[in-house]
Amino acid sequence: MASDTWLAEYDACARLGQTLMEKITERNKHNRTSSQYTKLSAQIRVSMKQFNQSLNKLKQTLVRASSSYHITQREVERRQMMMDNLTTKEKQIDQAFKNEASQSRSSLVGAGASGGRDPWGVRDDPEEYEGMDNQSIAQQQKTIIQEQDRGLDSLSKVIARQKQMAVDIGNEVDGQNELIDDIGDHMDQTKDRLIKETRHIRIVDRKSATCGYWMAIILIFIAIIVILIVPYNGKGA
Template sequence: MGGDTWLSEYEACSRLGQDLMEQINERNKHARTSSAYTKLSAQIRSKTRQFTSDLNRLKQNLMRASASYHITQREVERRQGMMDVLVTKEKQIDEATRNEGSSRSLLLGHGGGGDTFSQADPWGMNDEPEVFRDMSNTDLQQQQQSVIHEQDRGLEALSHVVSRQKQMAIDIGNEVDDQNELLDDIGDHIDRTDNRVQRETRHIRIVDRKSAGCWYYVVIMLLFIAIVIIGVVPYNGKP
């Protein structure tokens, strides 16, 4: 894919991880009090930070490329598989720095450039955090259990919060349904009232028209009576 720098950055990150493992095995060949061991330890720490930074940048660039559809879904899945290889390598390097003095060792794979573990040589790592250096394996296990227990309590508290939020959402949904039913009832009452108002309005118009007709008849009768009176009165008044 022309113009795509992700693959070249991946290759550079992969070579850096390979160099780290080679230096770790090289350092383990020296005594822990030697200057060569100290020098290699400093280089390993620096390269480990660079490897982690490059790996995080690759992850972010892959997510951005996937979100913007610059690459196909199939290519995203392929690159994610490549990222998994680097993540595994990162875990191996991190494990090496956390298990100084254990009976395991890291050997470099030949032919495929892969990384395998062997029981032949000790790690002999000397760059673990200061807080862990004077702790026994039992103390480390107890601290790990304490951390796991704290995480479990945090997850349990989060679960309770999510459950309360879910219940609140259900209650709000039920209240909305009740309000919708009330609005439907009000709408029905308004429709019925409007129909009655229209019906009564038609009745009033009919009565009004009938009332106007009655007044016409009254006026006609009054005029008729006036004509009769006018015609009769002069006749009866002659000598």
């Protein structure tokens, strides 16, 4: 069961390597300054990392299987040869991805000099360098770098403008916050004044009611005195 798992993982790793070479070929058809070239390069880097991890896992699994005698020595040797092939293919992938300039120089010496056929079915030389000498290649690379620098300068200016806009927006927000704080302070002051005036009105109401009570008491007292005095005067007459 473990043997079948190892073989399945090996097939998956080999297919990933084949896909990697196909992506590199597809990438080399595009201009190096194009967005498609950059996108494919990023995808290839991720796949290359996955390929390396899968290869290391296969090696570790094979070492454990051979040390525990789960498979025969002959099978170990056969699988080791398979691993060597994958390791060689990994080097080819790395060279195809990173060494485009050296591959171009090899094509200038003569495409048919090796006489051998790429077992992966992928050309070694990018088509954009075909038929160019070293000086032309260097000039083209210099032009590409200059274009990339101009693109980076433009991007830097855009970022600088966006940063300034963000600063302006931040300053405006700070100003609005200060205005809101001022309004809040005025509202608090107005609220305090309303509470104070309400207390004054209640005090005046209480005083007014008290004065009315006293006036009523005085009038009643005067009425009582008048009632007592009038009959007495009548009797005397």
